[in-house]
Amino acid sequence: MDETHIMQSLVGVTLSRAVHGGMALAPSLDHQGSEDDGRKQDIGDILHQIMGITDQSLDEAQAKKHGLNCHRMKPALFSVLCEIKEKTGLSIRGVHEDEAPDPQLMRLDNMLLAEGVSGPEKGGGSAAVAAAAAALGGGAENSIEHSDYRAKLAQIRQIYHTELEKYEQACNEFTTHVMNLLREQSRTRPISPKEIECMVGIIHRKFSSIQMQLKQSTCEAVMILRSRFLDARRKRRNFSKQATEVLNEYFYSHLSNPYPTEEAKEELAKKCSITVSQVSNWFGNKRIRYKKNISKFQEEANLYAAKTAVTAAQAVAAAVQNSQDSSSPATPNHGFQLKDEEFQLDTTESKNNLLTSMFTASSGSFSLSSSGDMFMSMPSLNGGSYQRMQPNNTGQPEGENIHGIGQAAGYSEALRGHPLYSPNGLNGNGGWHEAATPSSVTSPAEAAGSIHSDTSN
């Protein structure tokens, strides 16, 4: 509106100046199409005419202007204009000196900074990417997505900066032009420096609103990019083998109560480089799918139970130093061969210590309330935190104690197949294990027995 008007006059001024200053327009158009002389002649004629008109009108305008400036009534007119202006008092009207920070703009700025779009060239960006990666879970396997994400982010950043610079430049240019124009006009009408300042302020505000739009759309683009890359559902990745291993180990060793506490979830999440909610998801899925048909998971259960058992057995062996048994030379892992994986005893140390103390303290039966969870709770260093009694399974702990040997019952819960329960799940009351498989499990039962005897003696 106003600006366009100003712009037009501004263009007029600059053009007239350029022409008046002796800049020839002809040369730039002269050297094209040199083959057709007649036509060139025509063009030349037209050009001459145009130039003539321009010169003429310019001179005319200039003369008029000069005449006006030199008119004897001019000072009087000027003073009248000043008076009117002062009376109407529209000189410094609506000057927003307060420079409102605009919370929304601040928000956008902060976000862009956090996303690494603005701010330091690479540092912030990679940090944001790293955070995104952490949220996504998984360590090294999704580095491809990282680079993809980073590339796209860099692209956005590039566009953002280019546009921002363009706006900045355009703003400055325009401001300069307007200021020149106003200064020029101040000779014929009263314009105070304050007014020029005000005008500049208006221009800046206009441009900053455009900038905000840019920031807004950039933010939007980043959000879309983020959601696209972080929406795990769209790009589902299987957990790493090791993570599944850890989770399964926990699950099967806590089969009687596979509900990890918040702390346990955090621990598992850390171990598996996944998020806590992913751990929760995993256990949710696992529980439901295990329960749905246990037979399908029997093999897996045996495997992990065996693994735990052997792990424990090894630990026990190490602790006891084959001092007291020797009564059962049968090979400990007879019934279940560990397939291929080796299990890391990263916490063997603590386990050994604990087992040692257990054994040295008492060789009899341990009346630990939830011995079933014992062996897995050991490595977690915070011992009892995993033990959460399920109100429904009232019969369980005692049952294990009936067994007499806490350790054996502990790590071979799955192996035993819960012989103490009625086959078809005595608890239809909604508790875990209402459909526990009967002792069908079994084949490794002897193995459990062997270990049992191993350790108990």
Add this chain to the structure above:
DNA sequence: AATCATGATTTGCG
């Protein structure tokens, strides 16, 4: 391409 496996989400309950 069918099918299964599996992680994530939605829905409904207490």
Add this chain to the structure above:
DNA sequence: CGCAAATCATGATT
């Protein structure tokens, strides 16, 4: 809010 169950959606396998 945490869970179970149903469901969706994608990855892997055949």
